[in-house]
Amino acid sequence: MNGVVVQLAFMSMLPAEAARLRDLGIREGSRVQILRNHDCLVCGVEASRVVLRREVAQNVFGVLQPA
Amino acid sequence: MADSATTTLRRVALIGNPNVGKTTLFNLLTGMRQKVGNYPGVTVERKVGRLDGDPPIEIIDLPGSYSLSPKSADERIAYDVLMGHLPGEAVPDLVVCVVDASNLERNLYLVSQVMDTGLPTLVALNMTDAAEEAGLSIDTKKLEEELGVPVIPMVASRNEGVGKLKYRMRQQELPPTAERQWDIMPVVDEGLPYLVDLLTEHVHEEGRRIEVLQCLTNDAMLAYWKDRAPAFHAAILEERSRLEGLKAPYQQSEIMGRYNWISPVVARVVSRSRGDSEPTLSDRIDAVLTHRVAGPVLFGLLLLLIFQAVFTWATPAMDLIEAGVGNLGDLVRANAPASMFTDLVVDGVIAGVGNVAVFLPQILLLFFFLGLMEDTGYMARSAFIMDRIMSKVGLSGGSVVPLLSSFACAIPGIMAARTLANPRDRLITIMVAPLMSCSARLPVYTLFIAAFLPTGAVLGIFTWQGVAMFSMYLLGTVMAFVAAFVLRRFVFTKGDSSFFAMELPPYRMPRFRQIFWRLIDRSKAFVVRAGKIIFGMSIILWVLATFPQSDAPEAIVAEQAALSEEKAERVEGLVNGGVVRAEAEALIENEFTDEALAIEARLAAWQVERSFIGRMGKFIEPVMQPLGFDWKISAGIISAFAAREVIISALATIYSVGDVEEDSPLLRDQLKADTYADGSPVYTPLVAVSLLVFFVLALQCMSTLAIARRETNSWKWPAVMWLYMTGLAYLFSLVIYQGGQALGWG
Numbered sequence: 001m002n003g004v005v006v007q008l009a010f011m012s013m014l015p016a017e018a019a020r021l022r023d024l025g026i027r028e029g030s031r032v033q034i035l036r037n038h039d040c041l042v043c044g045v046e047a048s049r050v051v052l053r054r055e056v057a058q059n060v061f062g063v064l065q066p067a
Numbered sequence: 068m069a070d071s072a073t074t075t076l077r078r079v080a081l082i083g084n085p086n087v088g089k090t091t092l093f094n095l096l097t098g099m100r101q102k103v104g105n106y107p108g109v110t111v112e113r114k115v116g117r118l119d120g121d122p123p124i125e126i127i128d129l130p131g132s133y134s135l136s137p138k139s140a141d142e143r144i145a146y147d148v149l150m151g152h153l154p155g156e157a158v159p160d161l162v163v164c165v166v167d168a169s170n171l172e173r174n175l176y177l178v179s180q181v182m183d184t185g186l187p188t189l190v191a192l193n194m195t196d197a198a199e200e201a202g203l204s205i206d207t208k209k210l211e212e213e214l215g216v217p218v219i220p221m222v223a224s225r226n227e228g229v230g231k232l233k234y235r236m237r238q239q240e241l242p243p244t245a246e247r248q249w250d251i252m253p254v255v256d257e258g259l260p261y262l263v264d265l266l267t268e269h270v271h272e273e274g275r276r277i278e279v280l281q282c283l284t285n286d287a288m289l290a291y292w293k294d295r296a297p298a299f300h301a302a303i304l305e306e307r308s309r310l311e312g313l314k315a316p317y318q319q320s321e322i323m324g325r326y327n328w329i330s331p332v333v334a335r336v337v338s339r340s341r342g343d344s345e346p347t348l349s350d351r352i353d354a355v356l357t358h359r360v361a362g363p364v365l366f367g368l369l370l371l372l373i374f375q376a377v378f379t380w381a382t383p384a385m386d387l388i389e390a391g392v393g394n395l396g397d398l399v400r401a402n403a404p405a406s407m408f409t410d411l412v413v414d415g416v417i418a419g420v421g422n423v424a425v426f427l428p429q430i431l432l433l434f435f436f437l438g439l440m441e442d443t444g445y446m447a448r449s450a451f452i453m454d455r456i457m458s459k460v461g462l463s464g465g466s467v468v469p470l471l472s473s474f475a476c477a478i479p480g481i482m483a484a485r486t487l488a489n490p491r492d493r494l495i496t497i498m499v500a501p502l503m504s505c506s507a508r509l510p511v512y513t514l515f516i517a518a519f520l521p522t523g524a525v526l527g528i529f530t531w532q533g534v535a536m537f538s539m540y541l542l543g544t545v546m547a548f549v550a551a552f553v554l555r556r557f558v559f560t561k562g563d564s565s566f567f568a569m570e571l572p573p574y575r576m577p578r579f580r581q582i583f584w585r586l587i588d589r590s591k592a593f594v595v596r597a598g599k600i601i602f603g604m605s606i607i608l609w610v611l612a613t614f615p616q617s618d619a620p621e622a623i624v625a626e627q628a629a630l631s632e633e634k635a636e637r638v639e640g641l642v643n644g645g646v647v648r649a650e651a652e653a654l655i656e657n658e659f660t661d662e663a664l665a666i667e668a669r670l671a672a673w674q675v676e677r678s679f680i681g682r683m684g685k686f687i688e689p690v691m692q693p694l695g696f697d698w699k700i701s702a703g704i705i706s707a708f709a710a711r712e713v714i715i716s717a718l719a720t721i722y723s724v725g726d727v728e729e730d731s732p733l734l735r736d737q738l739k740a741d742t743y744a745d746g747s748p749v750y751t752p753l754v755a756v757s758l759l760v761f762f763v764l765a766l767q768c769m770s771t772l773a774i775a776r777r778e779t780n781s782w783k784w785p786a787v788m789w790l791y792m793t794g795l796a797y798l799f800s801l802v803i804y805q806g807g808q809a810l811g812w813g
Contacts, residue, residue: 015284015318016138017566022322023133024570025173029326035350038359039455040464042571047169047201049349051451053463053567 005033006062013059024050026060076117076125078157079236082145082181083165084174085131086572088193092165092223093128094581096233124236127159133173135180136281136321137288140485146281149184150274152291158186158271161241163232165191168198168205168220172326172333175214179249179325182216185273187241190218191232196225197573202341210336215245224578244273249328251280254313255320258306265299280321283307349573353448362452373436374540375533377429377509384428385513392421411609418734419605419716426510426712427590433506434589437475438582444572446471454567460548461555463489463567466496470547473503474540475589477771481778489566491559495551497778498788501771502547504540504763507711511762512539514715518735519755543763546795604713608706608720611680623670630666634659675721680706694761694797695754695804697743704761711767753812757804765796 008030011018025045026032033044041057043050052060083089097116114128129148130141137143144153151158162181166174182188192207211218217235221228235242250256262279269292270278282289282303292300310317346354356362396417403409440446449471454464465487473480480500487493504512516535523531619627634655641651675681676698684702691701699721707714715734722737741749766772766789775785 013566017568019136019284019318020138020566021568022319023136023138024568025170026568027322027326028319029323029330030172035346036354040451040567042353042357045170046172047167047197047203047347047573048173049353049571049573051454051567051569051571053454053458056566056568 002034002037005031005065007031007065008060008062011060013056017056021052021056021060024048026050026052031065032062076123077161077236078125078127078159079118079161079163080127080129080148080159081163081165082129082149082177083131083193084133084167084170084177086570087131087165087167087174088223089131089165090128091578091581092191092193092221092229092232093126094584095223095226095229096126118233118236120233120237122237132177134177135184135277136285143287146288149181149186150270150278161187161189161236163189163191163236165193165223168192168195169201169203171198171203171205171337172329175329175333176322176325178214178216179329180277182214182245183247183273183277185244185271187244188216189232189235189242190214190216191223191228192218192220193223195220195228196222201347202339204338204340206336206338210332213332213336215243215248217242247276249324251324252315252317252320254315255283255310255317258309262299262302262306265296265302269296269299279303284318284321347573349444349571352574353571356445357448357451359455362448363456366449366452370540371529371534371537373433374537375529376436377432377536379530379533381428381432385425388421388425388427392417392425395421407613410613411606415605415609415720416602418719419608420602421719423510423712423715424594426513427594429509429513430506431586431590433509434475434586435582437471438585439577440471442575442577442582444574447569447571450569451571456548458567460552462492462495462551463487465567465569466492466551469496469500470503470544473500473505476505476507477501477503477768478774481771481774484778491561494779494784495554495559497775498554498784499547499550501766501768501775501788501792502543502550502764504543505711505768507768508539508762510712510715512536512759514735514738515755515759518738519750519752539759539763542760546764550791550795600710600713604706604710605716605720608680608713608717611683612675612678612720614678617674617677619670620673623666623673626666627670630659630662680717680721693805694800695751695757697749699741699749700754700758704765704767707762707767708769710769711762714762753804753807756807757800760803761796761800763796764792764799766792 008026008028010028011021011026013021021027025048026043030045034041035044035049036042039054041052041054043052081089081093093114093116096118116126116128118124118126127148129145132142132145134142135146135149137146147153148156149159149162162184164174164178164181166178178188178190190210192205192210195205198205205220207218207220219228219232219235221232223229251259259276259279262283263275266275266278278288282292282299283306289300289303292303307317316323356365396413399417400409400413403412437446440449446468450464450467452464453467457464457466466484468486469480469483471480472483477500480503481497484493484496484500487496513536516532516539520535521531525531525534637655637658638648638651641654642648646654676685680702681698683705684698684700687701687705688696688698691704696704699718702721703714703717706717718738719734722734722741738750739748743749772785772789775788776782779785
């Protein structure tokens with residue numbers, strides 16, 4: 001799964017948590033690249049790197065983009 | 068604060084996301100002309116500086132914020148300053164949005180919000196070099212046209228473009244207020260005019276709309292208006308109900324509307340020469356440093372190295388200060404007339420303050436390493452590395468940064484917990500932060516480890532004393548985790564703590580200039596603290612150790628009289644034998660020095676034992692004796708409840724006043740030489756370990772309690788904190804001392 005690009009569609013979590021993710025650039029419509037996927041997920045959002053705990057990442061849904 | 072409100076200087080606020088180089092720019096603009104304080108009523112740091120020139124400008128460094136939809140106290144301050152919500156804090160004349168050029172889309176979100184406040188805005192497009200390295204080319208002219216505000220490209224770390232920014236900041240004519248160019252979803256938009264009108268008397272015209280949008284989605288923001296504009300408060304609640312009834316996703320409406328405008332703007336001004344998939348240098352470093360197995364191991368090794376270095380590298384400087392303190396005391400004693408005031412200066416002030424000042428090199432080294440971790444970006448990684456372990460105790464990796472900051476001091480650690488969005492995680496972090504070994508414990512650790520624990524090498528690079536120092540830090544850390552687990556499991560049982568998300572800033576070369584200035588700030592704070600608290604406490608302790616002055620016991624008086632008589636007889640004998648009287652007196656005085664000193668020492672010890680501090684120590688000695696502590700250590704512990712390092716001053720004063728026999732001015736030598744009446748040593752390695760563990764676990768810091776009270780808004784949690792930590796300290800020291808004795812290690 002490392003290296004894949006996902007276009008985010010929706011987030012299923014508390015509004016305050018979703019708002020924090022949106023602040024970090026993890027938001028509906030953004031393109032996110034999965035860089036590492038272990039206990040935490042390391043995502044590339046533009047040039048920034050955002051780390052999400054796996055349980056958080058499991059509530060963020062998106063569409064896989066073609067390579 | 069009032070001075071800034073009434074100032075005639077142009078006021079410019081710097082705002083930006085975290086890690087965009089805002090502080091670097093602030094330092095470049097203001098140099099050393101900075102003032103750091105707090106915003107009124109909150110503990111958020113207020114940094115203000117002055118840009119000299121014509122005209123001079125006051126620059127305010129606002130806390131790093133991802134948006135003007137605040138989720139923490141820091142972000143709230145940034146919003147309140149721009150909106151003029153802070154009493155005594157005038158609205159800035161100009162806002163400079165510092166933007167990371169390599170992360171334009173997300174950064175422009177904050178810019179679009181700032182533009183909506185109606186304040187004249189400039190964009191400082193920073194880190195253009197990083198953008199180029201990432202294969203991004205930005206048409207700044209076009210960006211300026213699209214946004215409708217001036218855009219100044221720059222690389223603040225290389226001082227490029229800063230001159231142009233200064234020029235624009237000084238121009239008489241401020242940039243015009245930008246037009247709003249984004250639209251919100253119609254269902255939300257139709258309710259806005261009525262709500263905006265309700266703020267007519269309270270907010271300037273341009274800022275009303277953004278205020279309404281924030282209140283619509285943020286309870287904390289709405290609470291501000293509950294008493295100030297009750298009609299507005301009620302109308303917002305009604306509007307929320309209306310939108311919820313329509314199932315309108317109004318919580319996302321602002322973000323969707325803004326990005327619907329920003330994303331096409333970015334697409335038009337940015338061209339990419341590289342794809343998404345190429346890993347950066349930071350990614351490659353992270354592959355090793357944050358590896359799931361290697362990461363925690365390397366993190367542990369790094370901490371071990373830091374504490375080893377703190378213990379060994381500081382030694383030459385400490386020896387120098389120690390010698391200086393001893394010489395200063397001797398110098399004063401030799402040149403000042405013998406009096407109670409001289410005793411106060413030498414035994415109280417010089418011994419008390421000097422023995423704490425000795426530890427400044429170690430504290431600076433610790434701050435240097437923490438600054439290095441922060442500046443390179445490794446501190447943020449530690450949160451990521453530790454998240455797996457933190458999740459086991461019911462916290463998130465977000466708590467790691469406040470806990471690591473507590474190695475310097477629990478106060479910034481407790482304050483840093485404000486960045487945690489989850490109130491329960493925040494409270495648990497505050498409750499356990501004081502268990503992390505702060506710099507005030509360092510003098511205590513060093514004194515007792517150096518005096519009573521063995522030297523010798525471990526694995527060639529470490530020493531036993533360095534390992535012992537690391538063990539103290541490890542014990543505090545492990546206990547913090549255990550306490551967090553217990554609090555999460557049995558006290559704060561409600562709620563979910565699975566949320567953890569944070570940005571990893573790119574690695575960068577440490578900026579030693581900034582670290583150096585931070586060290587200067589820290590050392591100033593330490594010296595001022597030593598100069599105020601420790602100085603004051605040293606005088607109080609000297610008074611407590613000197614008074615009340617008791618009449619000497621008959622036995623000692625008789626001994627003194629007998630000695631004087633014997634000396635007089637011997638002098639007469641020599642004079643009768645033909646020796647000059649003065650010479651005879653000097654000879655006999657010299658011959659009887661040891662006996663005289665021994666009697667004086669017994670008298671001084673007898674006196675200090677009956678002084679106020681002696682009585683206090685004696686009073687609690689029965690409770691502390693099971694831990695191996697005599698009345699002197701007990702008295703030191705009582706005084707250390709004001710601040711931990713005061714025990715050093717207390718012991719230095721007690722031994723300086725009460726031990727005239729010990730030649731060495733060094734406290735550790737005096738401790739080593741101290742014995743009970745039966746001749747057995749007061750301090751054994753077991754007593755030292757018991758005392759060290761007591762200091763690892765006990766909460767002996769008034770300032771920590773005060774800040775915990777302020778952050779939790781109640782005395783309940785500071786009281787619980789003090790009780791559980793003191794209880795833990797007593798229990799662990801008891802088990803160690805009694806267990807050690809049972810095993811024959813006493």
